Amino acid sequence: MGPDLLHDAVLHDSAQELAAVAAPFLLDALACGDGAVVAVRPATANVLREALADDPLVQVHEHRYLYRPRTSAAITAFHRLGEQASPGRRIRVVGEVDFGTTAAECHEWQRFEAAINHVFAASPLWRLCLFDTQRLPDVVLTTARSTHPHLLTAAGRAVNHDYVDPATYLSGLAAPEEPVERTPPELTADDVVDLIALRRTVRAHLDTVAGPPDLVEDYLLAVDEMVSNATRHGRRPVGLRLWTPPGRLVCTIRDAGTGPTDPFAGYGPAHGEDLSHGGMGLWLARQLCDHVAISRDDQGSTVRLSTSWA
Template sequence: MNGPGPWGPAVDAQGAQDVLVHQALMYGSRHEYLLTAVPYLRAGRRAGDAVVVLVEPPVAAALRGQLGRETAAEIEFLDAAQWSRGPMHALASCHDRARADWWPRGRLRLLAEPVWRGRTPLETREWKRHDALLNVVFAGTPTMIMCAYDTAVLPGHVLDAAARTHPELAGPDGPAAAARYTAPAEFCAECDAGPLPPPPAVAARRSFATGGLPGLRSFLFTEAARLGLPEDRTLPFVLAVNEVATGIIRDGGGRGSLRVWAEAGELICDVADPVRVLADRFLGYEPPGAKGHDAAMWAVRRLCHIVETRSGPQGTQVRMRVRIG
């Protein structure tokens, strides 16, 4: 890859600009952050990129102050807290906006800093996976992404994952190949290592088979109400579970079972397919389109807070989580 400068338009040997550039910016102070982030954004404006900043308000204010009013006015600032409700929400929303608004204006140049504080271990793991998936979802698109990590406050395991999920590192010395970069499929396999914890004994259980989906949906509505899921979240939950059950009936062994329970502020549904084995590490993470990616699982992941899958000789397990509060 070559270009006119550290953050100029990335091009391949044929001059095409549909080459994803995904960098991690490790910084130890606000001053160090601005030394790299501000030139990156200014270079985007000079190149005519669609420049987008996805950070929290205090960081946005610091960037605006350094960029100046005229340059800052040409950049779209988004509040990271609003985009960080869930990793799949952020991934899908960013892709939707890029396709509808940003790519039509040229190359997308994104500066982002996820909100890590207050995350559960599961949420933290899925945000790490999100960084790896960016390399898959935005591959072959006119996109530059710089993800910022505060080394002074973030735990070591988050910084370690950042070095493994970004093909390049950025900083005062310029981009450099990330020596510890791990292929997304391998990283996602590590995220899915080990079995899921078993459902609790109090979980409500239901089997389903061909012709049984209406009864299954009625059961899900009843359980959602009993366990305190708000009405405006119940239909998305039922639709997500129904999609998974439909896939098992259509493409699996024609029958399956599920369990539903509430835990730590979430409604959880565990669906078991005793026959089908899934080989796709990115099932439901890639947007449906010309490549024939699974539209049903893409929708399921968008309808839920987090979806976990495990698959092997024993069949496939899909665990869907929806926030109650």
């Protein structure tokens, strides 16, 4: 049985502090036979290259090498990286998440930082996440303290007493408001009973959207999966609202049930690698859409799917 996930954070306020913590972490990886990978912003990469004297054994990449635009793709990238670990060894990753510029993007990456503690629990990865206290907003720094079991400083590694159990953190993280929902939807279905007819209607509306055809087709599939999920696992009535403002697609699917009870739903197929058992709906939606938000109230649960393009 190999090593399990370690997930640490560095909260630094200068390039010197960053180098003093991250460089020894990477050099120690090489000394003990672990892999060493860096996926950070260009400015941070320059600091680490200098501190490491451009050691060729440390793989230095731009942060998108692992932190893909969608969190689902980032999870896949980390899974593949973990598979490269030598038996009994880890791959150490110094990473820097871009939490984006919108509330929806920040929400996705907040969830990512918590969810990976569960998703990668048995993975031979040692993630060291960098947080610049001079550059990042308070909401991101609070996320750092809430989602990393340990903190690493120049003085050493210490238990993080602000860490929150991932399931508890995810359950308490409210989805951000979507302003377009305050406007009249372009398509409304209040009690879905004919899935095929609804799919045709949604397609007819999406056919009028001037977006990338592959992206729009992916979005249609995600909507179809979520409506099917609601009718199979939720409670009637199942309702749908669709908005298509310029450059964006937003759809909400609502039912009278409680929604998914597993806070990690959608961060992998429900039945692991064996897809024949189903359980793919939310997982597929996260693959196919930029943002997937789940909310609940006294009347039921709602899944909101959103995607945008330049």
